[in-house]
Every structure is written in C-alpha cells, then in structure tokens.
Amino acid sequence: MNHADIIGILAAVLTTCSFLPQAVKVVRTRETAAISLAMYSMFTAGVTLWLVFGLITRQWTIAVANGVTLVFAVTILVIKLGEGRRSSR
C-alpha cells in the first residue's frame, strides 16, 4: 500500500463518516430548516453515480465509500422532504 492509497482511504473514511453525525442530528431533531433541499437532491444523484463509477472501474474504495454515503444522504433527503410536506417554507 503506497502513500496515495493511505491518503485515499483516509479521505474516503472522513468524507463518508462525516455524513453520519449530520444524519443522526436530523433524525433526532427533525430540524432541517438550514438544510438545502437542492444540495441533497443533487448530492444523492451524484453519490449514486460515484457508486456506479467505482463499481465499473473496480475502484472499491470509491464504491464502498459512496455506497455508505448514499444511505446517509437518502436519510437526510427523506426527512428534508418530510419537512416540505409539513411546511411550505
């Protein structure tokens, strides 16, 4: 494993795990006023494509990291969409 591999794995762990506290916060508080619907719509689509990219190119770090991130992103997006049904703001 070279330096680039180690940096890539550390980067993947950090960016992937970063969405866990955001998902937990949104699940617990149901507070999503500051969360951008446009962001999570685009982000969820993009992460889905990164997952496909990782699978196609057999770059498993990219595939696994984005598969996990997708779960967190969808969680946040669904709760944000739920807020939209309760309030038109």
Add this chain to the structure above:
Amino acid sequence: MNHADIIGILAAVLTTCSFLPQAVKVVRTRETAAISLAMYSMFTAGVTLWLVFGLITRQWTIAVANGVTLVFAVTILVIKLGEGRRSSR
C-alpha cells in the same frame, strides 16, 4: 472517453455543485442550527485529503472536483463556527 469517464465526470459535477446551493443558503440566511459542526469539520478534512489524492495520482477529475468542493465546505464551516461564537447551543 468511455462510459466510466462520462459517469465519473457527471458524478463529480453533481456532488461538487451540490454544495453551492447549501453554501449560498447559509451565506444568505446565516441560519445554521440544523447544520452539523461534526459533519463539516470531518468533511472539510476529508475533501482536503481527496484533493491531495487526486493530485498525487494525477486523477484531475477528483482533484478539481474536490478543490471546488473545499471552497464551499470551508464557507459553510466558517459560518457554522461563527454561530458557535454567538450562541452556545
């Protein structure tokens, strides 16, 4: 350019651009209650490492996408940290 390249570029454009509406929303409203400080601390560190990974491995799609994302992430993080100074919540 093969299918994987096109999917990778589309994925990079979506995940990178997704942080723009979130950054704009936070800059305009200064509302960051629902934004997770833990997320943006870890995410900013991770995106910085992805940028380094892209540069080292000469994968310019990864380098450019994460360079741009870093600007948006730092913007959100700085405003979130500013909220912390105004309120201890």
